[in-house]
Amino acid sequence: MSEPQITGKTYDADLLRRMMRYVKPYRGIFIASVFLTIVMAGAAPALPMLIEYTLDRFILQNDTDGLRAMLLIMLGLLLLQTVIRYFHTLMTSTLGQSVIRDLRIGVFNHITGLRLKYFDNTPIGRLITRTISDLETIANIFSEGVIQIIGDILQLVVILGVMFYTDWKLTLIVLIPMPLMIGATYIFKEAMKSAFQDVRKWVANLNTFLQEHISGISIIQYFAREEQEMRKFQAANAEHRNAHIRANWYFSIFFPVIEIIMAIALGLLVWYGSKQVLAETLSPGVIVAFIMYINMIFRPIRELVDRFNTLQMGMVSAERIFAVLDTDERTPDTGNMQPAQIRGEIVFNNVWFAYNDEKWVLKDISFKIAPGETLALVGATGAGKSSTINILSRFYEVNKGAILLDGIDIREYELNYLRRTIATVLQDVFLFSDTVAGNISLNDPAITREQIVAAAKQVGAHEFIMRLPNGYDYQVQERGATLSSGQAQLIAFIRALVHNPRILVLDEATSSVDTETEGLIQHAIDTLMKGRTSIVIAHRLSTIQKADKIIVLDKGEIKEVGSHQELLRMDGYYKRLYDLQFHSAGI
Structure with a gap:
């Protein structure tokens, strides 16, 4: 659950x-x-100057007419400053939210294009933190950070200039405690x-923890781990609390x-200024x-x-976000081939593949599937069956060898075209929080x-869908929680049917389906496979006996390698697996 800490430059x-590129x-x-920031900074000393002038020229001289006029001028100035500040706040907030909207779109687009290997090693909660809370923090850079810093510095420069112009000796007296201010500010900045x-680290850790544990709540409850x-x-929440308390403690000091430093400056002002007023070398208005x-x-x-x-x-948040954007974990999409028609011939030519280093998952795999043929992959868990179909769709890249589609390396095809050619069940x-129709079409307007x-009628699912409230417009809950596993499988x-693929992959696609539902969809599967190149992964050997070729991994x-009957005659690994399954089933 640990979050890597970024300790780069403060600024x-x-x-x-x-x-700032996103501001363009x-x-x-x-x-x-x-x-508007410059205008507000330039106008900052106007009110004290007017008060000084009013005190010396009208109040001390008992000029009520002049005092009335100056009060109206000051009221007008305050109203003008209020209007300017309103538009300034509105524009800086709009700027910040517009920038993070574009940046969030860019981050989401980048994340969805990353290869699966990245998600194997990165907690989803951490990515949620990047896309949501870290980006909100960046918005504050524009609404409360950079522009406001410019305004504060300009205001300091303008006011100090006016003070030195008015009375440079009094200004130097007032600034005596300033080194203390600078030292305290530096220490505070480093601590903060x-x-x-x-x-930020513990926010990401909490998000990761919650995402994992809410997603796996059934396991927690099954094993009474609450x-x-x-x-x-x-413990994690306490660390988050302690980090906040430590930050607030620095503020409280x-x-x-x-x-105290400000009080010292005021004391020096009163001490020196009062002596000058009594000596009649300084007016009371200047003191005020x-x-x-x-x-x-x-x-x-x-x-x-x-x-x-x-x-x-x-x-800190920007460094984390750009670390995600700079992640070089995208599948190279250098191919440009998008032929009008795919025959569906697949060739694995001496393919080697490993998820990490050289812990080979597939070792020198070679086979050929003719167009329209059905290939079944059989083997124990971890034999490499799912890895075979993952590299076919380029979710992972092969380490050695090549995969050919219609005689052409799959890397030569445009990536989206390649994946649209292959439908996987x-x-x-996984079902989204969307309607049944939306989950089927994946909101493709062309469907x-x-x-x-x-397609639903062909599968035999039309009747069960129509029995749902609102039928095809029934709102499926997250991950299909309101549907049975068989119903979700039918969807x-x-x-797969409605996207009309040229190549069909069934990865244990009937393992979660009850006997009645399996019988319902078996005819649809057979129909779907006709004329299509198909790869079937199944533990239940009864579902693959019609395959043209079976590979045992x-x-x-x-x-x-061989057909069902050929492998039985070999009296090898497949025959033992077949006998084990059917004898345990009492056949």
Whole structure:
């Protein structure tokens, strides 16, 4: 369940530049946001300056008419700043959400194109974290990070410039505690970097844990593991809590420190400024304005820490997301062949295959299936049967040798074309949270309702579907939980039929079907196989006796080849397996 921790740069210019590429389609909003940021920074000292002017020129001079006019001006300024801030917040939020929408589409598209080997080694919960919560964190870079940091820095520069212009000696006195502020900010930033990385790590770990355990809830309940798994979850949840508490603890120390430093600055202002006022070398309005300036200096500095933390969290998330996008686990799609017709001849030519290193799953496999023939693969679990069909569809790549389709290496075909040519019905049927019709057509607009119904009738499933509430529009729950295994298998057969493949693969496709349902679909299977090249994997030998050729695999090697009768006459591995099955069945 462990999540690899990324400990790269706190602020990576290359990473930020890469994220900014996603801003290009929205450069108008970005430029407008930056412009409003500059306007707000430039207007920040306006109110203190007006208050200083009003105090010295109108309040101390008892000029009520002038005071009334200045109050109206200040009210207008506040309203204008409010309107500008509203549009600024709206645009930065829109920018952030637009960027992550595009980025999320890109991440999802990339993930769905990765080869199965990547998913063998990567927890699904971790990918969910990348696609959902990590991307939300990146959105904050644009809505609360980069642009806001620019605004805070500009505001600091403008206010300090005004302060030095107004009274440089008083400004230097006020800035005496600033080195303390800088030191505290640096220490806080480094501490928060580690805390935020831990928070993101445990969010991903919790997502992974929940995804795995909710998906496998039946196993947990079958073996009464609820209490033990709860303890594991409590431990992971406690680590997540502790990471958050540590982050909040740093905040709870930092902000009081900032308040103390700010209080020191105010004390120095009052001490030095009051002496200057009494000496009549400084006006009271300047003192009031400087009190506001101090707040306007320390607030951006304090918020800059929050902004940098937001940027820091976004950088951590961005590094994780781009690590997924940079994953070179896509099946090379360099082929361009898309012939109008496929005959269906399949040749395995000295094929070697391993999932990891050289722990060979298939060893020097060679065979040929003529167009329209049916080949059955038989063997014990782990013999290499499913691996054979996985490399045929290029879910995994062969290590040595070649697979030919109609005399051409399968790598020469366009990848989607190759996979559309092959329809596979698996033992473990996966159904989406969609209608029955949607699960059959996989929402392919080229497949009509009439084609779906015709295929269902051919399989013999039309009647059971019509008995469901809303028939073909019945909403199937996740993984087909509301259907029996036999019904789900029938839908998988309809799915294969309606896509009209040239090559059919049945991987233990009838093992979960009861006797009555098996009889219902056997005729449909025979009909579907006619004129198509078919590969059948089955433990029940009764389902493959009509196959044109049967290959017996053992530990990745071909042990026997022949028809059902030929293999029985060999009195070898197949004959022993046949006798074992039929004797145990009482035949």
